[in-house]
Amino acid sequence: MSSSATGIPGQGHHPPAGRTGSGGTGEQPGGPLAAGGLQFSSRPRRGLADALFKAVTGAFASLILVLVLLLVLELVRSSWPSLKAFGWRFLVTQTWDPVRQQFGALPFIFGTVVSSLLALILSVPVSLGIAIYLAEMAPHWLRGPVSFLVELLAAIPSVIYGLWGIFVLVPLVRQLEVFLGTYLGFIPLFSGPPYGIGMLAAGIILAIMITPTIAAVSRDVILAVPNSQREASLALGATRWETIRNVVLEYAQSGIIGAIILGLGRALGETMAVTMVIGNRPEISASLFSFATSLTSVIANEFNESGGALHISALVELGLVLFLVTIVLNSLARFLVWQVQQRNGGAARV
Amino acid sequence: MDVDRLHRRRRRWKERLMTVLIYLSVLVALLPLFSILIYVAIKGIGALNWDFFVRLPGPVGDPHAGMANAIVGTLELLLVAAAVGLPIGILAGIYLAEFGGHGLFSNSVRFLADVLSGVPSIVIGIFAYALMVLPVKHFSGWSGGVALGIMMIPVVTRTTEELIRMVPRSLREAGLALGVPRWRVTVSIVLRTAAGGLTTGAMLALARVAGETAPLLFTAFGNRYWHRSLNEPVAALTLQIYQYAISAFEDWQRQAWGAAFVLIIMVLILNILARLGTRSKFSTQQE
Known part of the structure; x- marks a missing residue:
């Protein structure tokens, strides 16, 4: 079963029971019960109560539709002044100046994209290692506890990640930066003064935070690979690693890519921990050591003390950009994961 | 060779x-x-000390400063969130499982629930701000609670749907065969069977939003004093941790760790209780 901690409840919800009577209100569910007996005892009131029940639950279901619609409307409406004033230039210009009422999102987009990619680079190998361990190698009694611990990582509030980031991680990152600067300082990526706070710290903390997502979803995908595939490979004399590499990962590939995209979606939208360690300076620098900022952290920092309507509007537009990007990424990821699980009839290997 | x-x-x-x-x-x-x-x-x-749980935040260096208002505030926000998120999520989940099938409407609801669960929490904060703070022109606990509630909805909906679908068909058929109306079958048999799982799902959803900060920044806003009602800015542990963690004072940073400990204990207890619930549910179901 997929873990609820990863925030994707229920991929592949295809109940063994099939349709549980998707028909109208008064109908008996199809199948074994179809005809006869029950109709004798049915009174008109029952049909009414059933219809009412369906209507009420249906109304609450449509509330979700309304809510998302309202969310989109509200985001577009609030960001309209900024959309109108800057158009597409908003996404590619660098000036962010509430005093002169000039707003361009590029430094924030840059910060979000770079810190998230950095997080992926750091997190993907480790997450895949965990997924492979849990699905292929761990002794049965260890699977539960290790899964629990990894998922616990997802349960820790992001503000606590931030707190730990400021006081524990950042000093460590500073030492790492001194080290990297000494030996690799000639590469622009590792140049500049080692503050500790900055892009590198943000990338590392994001990597930790998205690891449970990528690991848990990849594990589920790997578990959905049919055993026959493994057995065929092992029977040909492949070692365990060769089987994992050439057969299991190959088969699960698109699902794992889905898991990675899901992790990317989480990284893009993460606010508190990033805000607390990224330095919050809107500049675009080649160095990972320098201060940076992100879409989420500028909203968190400036929304409450904004300078005027256009400033708010520009901040909401940043939110709109974030919203659209995460929708696209999440839909894509879900599709990829669903595809792999579908291929095997939706059943995970137990 | x-x-x-x-x-x-x-x-x-x-x-x-x-x-x-x-x-x-x-x-x-x-x-x-x-x-x-x-x-x-x-x-x-x-x-941590006794004062931490019973006193208000104080100036830097005040040895008797506490976070009583933030602890109460967090609990009240969670209450509002549960009042918003649980009914909507559970009823929508019931609809999807019992009447939904795979028609256009149900599939769009499922898709949008997934969309909603992927929306960055700070965007939910902006939404709640536009919806509930802007019209009345002041921050409020209500808006913060609603923001958290909105975040719970997709999780609860999908969990409910899944759990209800797991209830064996034979149980439903037994009820229907006895002449029980369909809605009674759903409420008295299906929901009761799934109750343990639903509690688990609800607790996990609550644990998830209990640690949220971003949606509260422009809604509940935080407060250094007691709020007289949820119509005022309300303190929350997460907001207090954030504010104290980025402050320059060692005394406040120390208190941020204290608050983090209280928060993490709350979240862990919810998580562990939820997991224990799951285990017993599955063991009874296999019988």
Whole structure:
């Protein structure tokens, strides 16, 4: 079963029971019960109560539709002044100046994209290692506890990640930066003064935070690979690693890519921990050591003390950009994961 | 012959190397977890005392400063969130499982629930601000609670749908065969069977939003004093941790660790209770 901690409840919800009577209100569910007996005892009131029940639950279901619609409307409406004033230039210009009422999102987009990619680079190998361990190698009694611990990582509030980031991680990152600067300082990526706070710290903390997502979803995908595939490979004399590499990962590939995209979606939208360690300076620098900022952290920092309507509007537009990007990424990821699980009839290997 | 042996040895070494790397990756991932838990426990417990739970925040250096208002505020926000998120989520989940099928409407609801669960929490904060703060022109606990409630909806909906679908068909048929109306079958038989799981789902959803900060920044806003009602800015542990963590004062930073400890205990208790619930549910279901 997929873990609820990863925030994707229920991929592949295809109940063994099939349709549980998707028909109208008064109908008996199809199948074994179809005809006869029950109709004798049915009174008109029952049909009414059933219809009412369906209507009420249906109304609450449509509330979700309304809510998302309202969310989109509200985001577009609030960001309209900024959309109108800057158009597409908003996404590619660098000036962010509430005093002169000039707003361009590029430094924030840059910060979000770079810190998230950095997080992926750091997190993907480790997450895949965990997924492979849990699905292929761990002794049965260890699977539960290790899964629990990894998922616990997802349960820790992001503000606590931030707190730990400021006081524990950042000093460590500073030492790492001194080290990297000494030996690799000639590469622009590792140049500049080692503050500790900055892009590198943000990338590392994001990597930790998205690891449970990528690991848990990849594990589920790997578990959905049919055993026959493994057995065929092992029977040909492949070692365990060769089987994992050439057969299991190959088969699960698109699902794992889905898991990675899901992790990317989480990284893009993460606010508190990033805000607390990224330095919050809107500049675009080649160095990972320098201060940076992100879409989420500028909203968190400036929304409450904004300078005027256009400033708010520009901040909401940043939110709109974030919203659209995460929708696209999440839909894509879900599709990829669903595809792999579908291929095997939706059943995970137990 | 020799080449063959060399080749075999290389493959065996690669196998060992990868095995070691995989073990290492598990360790590397769990390192931060233990580091966080240990730091929060040690620094947190050191910052806690009786005053922390019963007094208001004070100026820097005040030895009797506490976070009573933030603890109460967090609980009240969670209450509002549950009041918003649970009914909507559970009823929508019932609809999807019982009447939904795979029509256009149900599939769009499912898709949008998934969309909603992927929306960054700070965007939910902006939404709640536009919806409930802007019209009345002041921050409020209500808006914060609603923001958290909105975040709970997709989780609860999908969990409810899944759990209801897991209820054996035979139970439904038994009820229907006895002449029980369909809605009674759903409420008295299906929901009761799934009740344990629903409680688990609700607790996990609550645990998830209990630690949220971003949606509260422009809604509940935080408060250094007691709020007289939820119509005013309300303090929350997460907001207080944020404010104190980025402050320049050692005394406040110390209290941030204390608050982090209280928060993490709350979240962990909810998580562990939820997991224990799941285990017993599955064991009874297999019988």
